[in-house]
Amino acid sequence: MKLGIRMYGMGGQGIMTLAKLVGEAAVEDGKFVIMTEEYSPYITGGWSKAELVISDESIDYPLLEGLDYLVTLSQEGLDTALDQLGPRSHVITEKSLVSVPDTLKSRSVEIPGVEISKSLKNPKGANIVLMGVFSSVTKTFSMESGRRAITKRFPKYVDANIGCFERGYEEGVKYGR
Amino acid sequence: MTDVLPPGRYFTDGNFASTEGAILAGCRFFAGYPITPSSEILERMSKRLPEIGGHFIEMEDEIGSMAAIVGASNAGMKSMTATSGPGFSLMQENIGLGMITETPTIVLDEMRAGPSTGIPTRVGQGDVMQTRWGSHGDLAPITYSPNSVQESFDLTITAFNAAETYRQPVIIASDQVIGHLSETLEVKSEDEYEIVQRQTRKVRNGSEDVYNYSDDFVPMFVSGTGFRGNVDSLTHDEKGYPSNEAYVEKKMLEHLLNKVRKNEDKIVKYEEFYLDESDIVVVAYGITSRAAKYAVKIARKEGIKAGMFRPITLWPFPEKRITQLSQRTKTFIVPEINYGQYSHSVREVGQIETKEIHFTPGAVPDYKVILDQIRRSVS
Amino acid sequence: MTSLEFHPKHQYVREERFPHVWCPGCGLGILLQSYIGAVEKSGIPQDNHVLVSGIGCTARIPGYVNMDTYHTTHGRAIPFATGIKLANPDLKVTVISGDGDLFNIGGNHFIHAARRNMDLLVICSNNFNYGMTGGQHGATTPPTSKSASTPYGNIEPAFNLPHLAYALGASYVARWTVMHPRQLVKSIKTAMEVKGFAFIEVLSPCPPNFAKFNGFADGFEEMEFYRSNSIVRNEAKLDDISIDPFHGKPVVLGDFVNRKRASYVTLERELIKKSMEGSR
Missing domain, CATH: 3.40.50.970 (Thiamin diphosphate (ThDP)-binding fold, Pyr/PP domains)
Structure with a gap:
């Protein structure tokens, strides 16, 4: 297995935290992970982008050779990736912020992460909801490793974030992949 | 903790x-x-x-x-x-x-x-x-x-x-x-982990010099421990005192250079990959070596006899090893994120065909460019 | 070689290094003596003193002093000394260097060390020009005076060093000349007791350069000119004591400032203590 993943969002949405959590959880599961980051030149409020390669073997080349999964919390993230999405690419989006064209619908998982995180009284946790979705859809790391990564990163907010993660995981399962 | x-x-x-x-x-x-x-x-x-x-x-x-x-x-x-x-x-x-x-x-x-x-x-x-x-x-x-x-x-x-x-x-x-x-x-x-601890001089008994130019290593003195030594940016003798004399410059400078040159075998580190029977050796370092290794792996799958040499110490230059490699390979390819720097040393020491790949600063090198150069070098 | 064995302060100098490099009539020998005198009176053991300099005639002083001495790069004595002081705060670290070294090429380090109230004593020998390179003008050259690079007279204003040091936050500020050795020794000794940044400007002649370019017969005549035109005013208003002797302005000397401000080493010690406790 070797997957190319891009995560995209606007400053403040926690896209880098999401990417690092995914990397940490996959490393916990013995996977090889490499992650590069890029930011818009604006100091605040611009886009941020993380790209990950997750593999069963050690990774030489740090860049993506194909986009297997795009996780985006902003429309811009989808629009800028359209010409890089191949027939085997999948898209995970925040439903309230990204509208997916009909041609992509069958390969998309649209999640109301913002709404879910609010309902779980963790309004900043939309990124963690998407982490749960990512885990169940891609099978790149186990639920247990996801929980461990969250516990390490947010020792003071373990329950609220694990709540978001588990709920996201269930949402992902519904899509049956 | x-x-x-x-x-x-x-x-x-x-x-x-x-x-x-x-x-x-x-x-x-x-x-x-x-x-x-x-x-x-x-x-x-x-x-x-x-x-x-x-x-x-x-x-x-x-x-x-x-x-x-x-x-x-x-x-x-x-x-x-x-x-x-x-x-x-x-x-x-x-x-x-x-x-x-x-x-x-x-x-x-x-x-x-x-x-x-x-x-x-x-x-x-x-x-x-x-x-x-x-x-x-x-x-x-x-x-x-x-x-x-x-x-x-x-x-x-x-x-x-x-x-x-x-x-x-x-x-x-x-x-x-x-x-x-x-x-x-x-x-x-x-x-x-092996950690080399600082070795220091004990209090000077009145006759010890700060340096010893015939010895590769003399422990240094530490400020405030009573050594009373002089540390100088001017050319200095073994006492640490400044000098205008050419023979002092020669003694000091040759000591500074030789303490590294004489120990090159201990200092030089490199990584080799597929170097047995390779006609083409890619010499790459830092992030570029990650792209180069990937390109070499693909080239090997295609049956091309390519290998990679990665200097881990850029300096001292791995002169001995590059000389050995140049005797059994045909071409060096040196990709770098610059317009040709390390390639000059590779060419100077290797004395065989040395092709440069210039990646413009700004991005991770594209491995396909290195792969293309490997393919072209065999045909 | 003359034996200095019977000199009362011979244990403070590196006898084998004499004779020194300075010109006849130079003031740096007096400054060297004054520093040693203050070390002796300081009550701090000789081996707890460290002396650091940059480049220039003054910067050669450490080479003659029998303690741990550091002759560093041009302008960089203060950050080098900062490294030594932080690595071993128990040492009494003194920087001794010239005006060109400390205030032209090294000016940025001076202003920041004073702002931090870094626990250093900085002694600047001010001879109004770059002596070692042949007497070119610099940031301390008085208006209209001549130098190797101001043949038509200097059009630039000069730094008022005590005012500068005070404004930056130095704990101790003084100005003397090498014609005032007793006051100078006392001043250096007092400055060694200060917590934080201490600064002393010492006016000194440059016989082959500044003296010659400005019509003095020798170094002594140059110094006598400053001495006879000087007044001691410990309470002087510091913004009014710029050095402009060629337009009839008296040279103001004195121990101007000795105030208590939290020093860098004190604050760093507290910070380290707090963060070590916090990490447990």
Whole structure:
């Protein structure tokens, strides 16, 4: 297995935290992970982008050779990736912020992460909801490793974030992949 | 808590790994000036050093930073700074001070696109010759080139050990991509690492000299321990006193150069990949070596006899090994994120066909460009 | 070689290094003596003193002093000394260097060390020009005076060093000349007791350069000119004591400032203590 993943969002949405959590959880599961980051030149409020390669073997080349999964919390993230999405690419989006064209619908998982995180009284946790979705859809790391990564990163907010993660995981399962 | 990073597997970036490697190696003094892309090292040092009783100071510029770490090292502390191109240029004069006074210290240069301010946030490899010839006068520098997060940790420890062993500033030429990419870091328990401790002189009995030019290594004295020695940026004799005499310059300089040259076999490190029966050898370092290795793997699958040689110490130049390789291979390919720097040394030593690949600073090299050159070199 | 064995302060000098490099009539010998005198009176053991300099005639002083001495690069004595002081705060670290070294090429380090109230004593020998390179003008050259690089007279204003040091936050500020050795020794000794940044400007002649270019027969005549035109005013208003002797302005000397401000080493010690406790 070797997957190319891009995560995209606007400053403040926690896209880098999401990417690092995914990397940490996959490393916990013995996977090889490499992650590069890029930011818009604006100091605040611009886009941020993380790209990950997750593999069963050690990774030489740090860049993506194909986009297997795009996780985006902003429309811009989808629009800028359209010409890089191949027939085997999948898209995970925040439903309230990204509208997916009909041609992509069958390969998309649209999640109301913002709404879910609010309902779980963790309004900043939309990124963690998407982490749960990512885990169940891609099978790149186990639920247990996801929980461990969250516990390490947010020792003071373990329950609220694990709540978001588990709920996201269930949402992902519904899509049956 | 213990002073060093607990053993385990981490998913983290090169800047974090360099900082923690330095602390494990015994670094207890850091002076620096903020600069993209190495600022995270300075920031982490500002948090980590005070909590383990070390010293951190953000200086007014990189000139002052370099002077301060040479000063602190003379007072007995393992010291370090981290910077990038423009700051590295400002440090050159006091790197020379560290060389002539034989003061161990570490300079981490995280290379970015240049010249001048260039593109602060994007990768380059345009400083490799500066790490060799950047400070004026004759020098025998030692430069390490990490190509992963793991090496950012491990080579920082190696660099501190080399600085103590050869009593001089040692340079780590990392780059923006290595500093910022995240991958797995395996940390062993502290006692599994070999750490060279500072060897110091006891109180002078009135007759001991500061230096001994016929000996590769003489322990240094520490300020305030009663040695009463003079440390001088001027050419100096073994007593440490300045001299205008050519014979003193000769004795001092040959000592400074020979202590590294004579020990090249111990210092030089490299990685080899598929070098048996290879007609084409790609010589690549730093982040570029990751693209090169990938290209070589694909070329081998295609039946092309290609291999890779990765200098881990850029300097001293792995002269012996390049000479050996040049006798059994046809072509060297040297990809770099610059317009041809290390390739000159490869060509000069190898004396065989040496093709350069110039990647414009700003991005991770595209492995396909290297692969294409490998394919063209066989046809 | 003359034996200095019977000199009362011979244990403070490196006898084998004499004779020194300075010109006849230079003031740096007096400054060297004054520093040694203050070290002796300081009560701090000789081996707890460290002396650091940059480049220039004054910067050669450490080479003659029998303690741990550091002759560093041009302008960089202060950050080098900062490294030593932080690495071992128990040492009494003194920087002794010239005006060109400390205030032209090294000006940035001076202003920041004073702002931090870094625990250093900085002694500046001010001879109004770059002596070692042949008497070119610098940031301390008085208006209209001549130098090797102001043949038509200097059009630049000069730094008022005590005012500068005070404004930056130095704990101790003084100005003397090498014609006032007793006051100078006392001043250096007092400055050694100060916590934080201490600064002393010492006016000194430059016989082959500044003296010659400005019509003095020798170094002594140059110094006698300053001495006879000087007044001691410990309470002087510091913004009014710029040096402009060629337009009839008296040279104001004195121990101007000795105030208590939290020093860098004190604050760093507290910071380290707090963060070590916090990390447990």
